[in-house]
Amino acid sequence: MRSGPGVMGSGYGRHSAAQHVGIGTALGMLDRAVAALPLPDDGRALRVADLGCASGGNALEPMARVVAGARGRAPGIAVAVTHTDIRGNDFNALVETLAAPDAYPAAPGVFAYAEARSFFSPLFPPGELHLAWSSIAVHWLSHVPQPIPDHVYCSGATGAVREALRERSAADWRDFLRHRAVELAPGGRLVVVGGAATDEGASGAEGLFGMVVEELRARIEDGQLSSDRFAAMTVPTWNRTSAEFLDPLRRGPASDWYRLEEEAFAVLPDPLHDRYGRDGDLDAYAREVTASFMAAFGPSLFPTTEAPGGADGPSGAADELVRDFRSGLTARIRAHPADARTNWRVQLLRAARTDTPSRR
Numbered sequence: 284m285r286s287g288p289g290v291m292g293s294g295y296g297r298h299s300a301a302q303h304v305g306i307g308t309a310l311g312m313l314d315r316a317v318a319a320l321p322l323p324d325d326g327r328a329l330r331v332a333d334l335g336c337a338s339g340g341n342a343l344e345p346m347a348r349v350v351a352g353a354r355g356r357a358p359g360i361a362v363a364v365t366h367t368d369i370r371g372n373d374f375n376a377l378v379e380t381l382a383a384p385d386a387y388p389a390a391p392g393v394f395a396y397a398e399a400r401s402f403f404s405p406l407f408p409p410g411e412l413h414l415a416w417s418s419i420a421v422h423w424l425s426h427v428p429q430p431i432p433d434h435v436y437c438s439g440a441t442g443a444v445r446e447a448l449r450e451r452s453a454a455d456w457r458d459f460l461r462h463r464a465v466e467l468a469p470g471g472r473l474v475v476v477g478g479a480a481t482d483e484g485a486s487g488a489e490g491l492f493g494m495v496v497e498e499l500r501a502r503i504e505d506g507q508l509s510s511d512r513f514a515a516m517t518v519p520t521w522n523r524t525s526a527e528f529l530d531p532l533r534r535g536p537a538s539d540w541y542r543l544e545e546e547a548f549a550v551l552p553d554p555l556h557d558r559y560g561r562d563g564d565l566d567a568y569a570r571e572v573t574a575s576f577m578a579a580f581g582p583s584l585f586p587t588t589e590a591p592g593g594a595d596g597p598s599g600a601a602d603e604l605v606r607d608f609r610s611g612l613t614a615r616i617r618a619h620p621a622d623a624r625t626n627w628r629v630q631l632l633r634a635a636r637t638d639t640p641s642r643r
């Protein structure tokens with residue numbers, strides 16, 4: 284498996300309960316999209332994309348519902364789903380997920396494929412897609428325009444660095460919408476649930492990321508992490524406000540290509556903190572928050588190199604840094620469990636591809 288900025292760690296499938304909750308909020312919109320889209324009536328398959336799939340576990344339920352919804356309208360219709368992600372993603376884990384006997388591709392006439400290319404680039408031939416779904420993925424940026432020097436997370440960015448992230452995010456979102464507009468057939472639907480922020484820029488994870496930064500500073504004091512490397516550490520995400528998500532669909536070029544049908548802004552419960560509230564198991568809570576953090580953001584903060592003695596120097600030192608960071612973060616969460624509580628904001632949207640002559 285390759286690793287690097289933006290990809291999920293190998294534990295993502297087991298440690299993505301918060302993302303799972305986010306997807307749950309969008310399933311109704313997905314059902315309504317399937318109910319509304321024009322289905323092929325000439326024997327061709329319904330073509331679906333799952334954009335930013337990671338190891339696929341959180342795609343199983345949405346894609347099973349797409350199959351059920353489409354077959355409720357057109358019994359036996361063939362369904363072809365392409366799961367896409369960037370090249371560093373663990374596609375072997377995706378293949379294993381999709382091969383499970385109870386996974387949606389086990390149904391006759393249902394086909395699953397994988398594509399290793401960024402969703403900020405073209406992914407499908409023009410007009411081929413009927414439905415594009417993306418969950419908890421479009422807030423990952425194509426690249427970091429400038430590292431955040433004294434923090435690692437977008438809500439800690441200020442001044443020109445903050446503006447550069449905001450601009451990168453706007454350009455990426457325009458690219459995403461433009462490419463999907465080319466690929467969706469007229470009447471095709473786009474359903475997105477994406478990491479979002481309030482108008483003040485709060486994503487809901489500020490407390491946890493504050494602890495992360497404190498722990499990284501402790502690693503600097505211990506001589507395990509250089510100040511220069513800390514200054515370059517940046518999670519490549521920007522959680523858009525509702526306006527940043529929706530304005531391009533309401534005005535500007537994308538409003539010619541799409542009709543915004545539904546949208547909602549949601550504050551998600553924190554399933555890990557809620558479980559801790561029920562069972563009082565502080566050790567398990569602290570361990571699971573750290574594991575979930577590392578699964579989602581570890582590869583971005585601690586990218587590994589396959590060459591021995593690469594950017595991290597001898598791999599033993601890199602392992603030690605990650606090990607001590609993990610145990611230090613776990614101790615901080617244990618000491619201040621309420622501060623680690625994370626109520627992610629998400630933006631949900633459903634849009635229809637309009638039938639316009641201009642496809643660009």
Ligand SMILES: C[S@@+](CC[C@H](N)C(=O)[O-])C[C@H]1O[C@@H](n2cnc3c(N)ncnc32)[C@H](O)[C@@H]1O
Pocket residue numbers: 289290291299302303306334335336337338341342367368369372400401402403417418419420421423424425579
């Ligand atoms: C938090 S995971 C979400 C995975 C899954 N959709 C879910 O709901 O659990 C974000 C995924 O987006 C992927 N991703 C980030 N940037 C991407 C890009 N430019 N193109 C495609 N996938 C991307 C990451 O590699 C990761 O697998």
